[in-house]
Every structure is written in structure tokens, then in C-alpha cells.
Amino acid sequence: MGGIDPSDLKWRVVAPVLDRLGLGGAAAVNLLTGTALVESRAARLVQDGGGPALGVWQMEPATHDALWGMLEGAEHADLQTRMARMTCTDIPRVRQLIGNLRYGCAMARVKYFFDPAPVPAAKDAVRICAYWKRVYNSALGAGVVDSVHIAAFTTAIRA
Template structure:
């Protein structure tokens, strides 16, 4: 059971954030909503016993890598400007993901956006769970693609 209402998370945070970035669409909205459920049950703003931050549980090193090795390049200047606007500062730090749900969501979307594979179909919960495990969590991470299918089903249904 999640801390936030999943439909409100999806429609009040995820959808408008991704649309603002120009990286929306139903597949992305469902993927990001499901990721918040899989990572933190849409409840925790800090990982218990770990470094990850925000509902999407992104580690500060991953946040910084997104800026250093992707957003800082001229080809991504439009996205970087939008990310700064969402964060409310010109040099966003990882701790902003704790209190700014839109920024945390946007950073999670950037993490996925950097992957060259297409997003799974908007209604493919199993595909989203596998994609989440491969791209967002990594082979060494604790996520269980099979166990997370219900989270992505809930995101799709919300």
C-alpha cells in the first residue's frame, strides 16, 4: 500500500512534469509512476539504510552523473534549462529530490531517457518491470522485476 494516492501522483506530478520536459506519453507516465511504487512504495523520501533520495530513490551519484555526463552538454541545453526551472536553482543538487517531487520525477525520467532502447508499451507491466530493473536499478540492485510487476500494473490502472 502506497503512501500517496497513485492516481494523484500520476496525474498531478508525473504527467505534468514529463509533459513540461517534452518527454511524456502514456508509456513514460506509467513507467515513472510504477518506478516510484517499485522504489519507495510512493512513501519514502530517503532510503532506509542507504543513500537514495526522493520517491524515485535516486542515489546522489546517479543524480550527479546525469548532470555531469548528459545534461551539461550543449545538445541537452533545453532539457537542462527545464530541469533548473523545475528545481528552482541554477545548480541543482541531489538533496532537492527529497522535497521537490517534480524534480525527483524529472531526474528519474532523465535516467531512463539516456537509455537507447525504446520504452515498453504503455500497458506492458512486465516489460516495464524488466526495463526498470535493467535501466534504473541495475543488475546489482535489489529490485526484482517479477516481484515489481504489481507496482507497474497499479501505475497503468491509476
């Protein structure tokens, strides 16, 4: 099954979005590109099997809403403003995870933002994959750190 070309996703969506958020850099760009590849093959707009996850970054509505709650407060006012600029006003934000690539990417980056550990080195596919599993997919998620998932992060790095 095809999806968004990894290079297009990386350089035309992920890198500019992370730059606008002030949360970029090569490691973060590779992490977010790889996350889309492992979560949905950068192809699915809703979760296989009717699950709740939305968009190519496969974020669940409850996670989306919890992250917005974490953004409240003066210490995150600038990031909250930058996030709001990624949205349009006529569609509920959570529904924009489906069709607004900029917003879906930004929300996925915010998920990682709240983890205190630094993003692993930009070219370390194994550690980036392990970081994705721990922070984004979590112990409850179906994802694993294996050769298939590591290969997706390698694709992201090479894109």
C-alpha cells in the same frame, strides 16, 4: 504503509512534469509512476536502512550528479534548461530529490532518457518492469522482476 495515492502521483505530478520536459506519453507516465511505487512505495523520502538513495524515486546522489554531467553540452541545452526550471535556488539540487516531487520525477525520467532502447508499450507491465530493472535499478540493485514488482507497474497503469 501508505504513500502518495498512485492516481494523484500519476496525474498531478508525473504527467505534467513529463509534459514540461517534452518526454511524456502514456508509456513514460506509467514507467515513472511505477518506478516510484517499486522504489519507495511512493512513501519513503530516504532509503530504508540508511542507504544513500533519496526521494520517492530513490535516486542516489552519485547518479544524480552523473546525470547532470551527461546533460552538459549543446545537444542537451534545452533539456538542461527545462530541468533547471524544476528546481528552487536556495536548496542544493541533490537535496531537492527529497522534497521536490517535480524535480525527483524529472531526474528519474532523465535516467531513462539516456538509455537507447524505447520505453515499452504503455500497458505492458511485465516489460515495463523489466525495463525498470535493467535501466533504473540495474544488475547491482536489489529489485527483481517478480509478481510484486509487476503488480506495482500494473497499479501504475490502472491509476
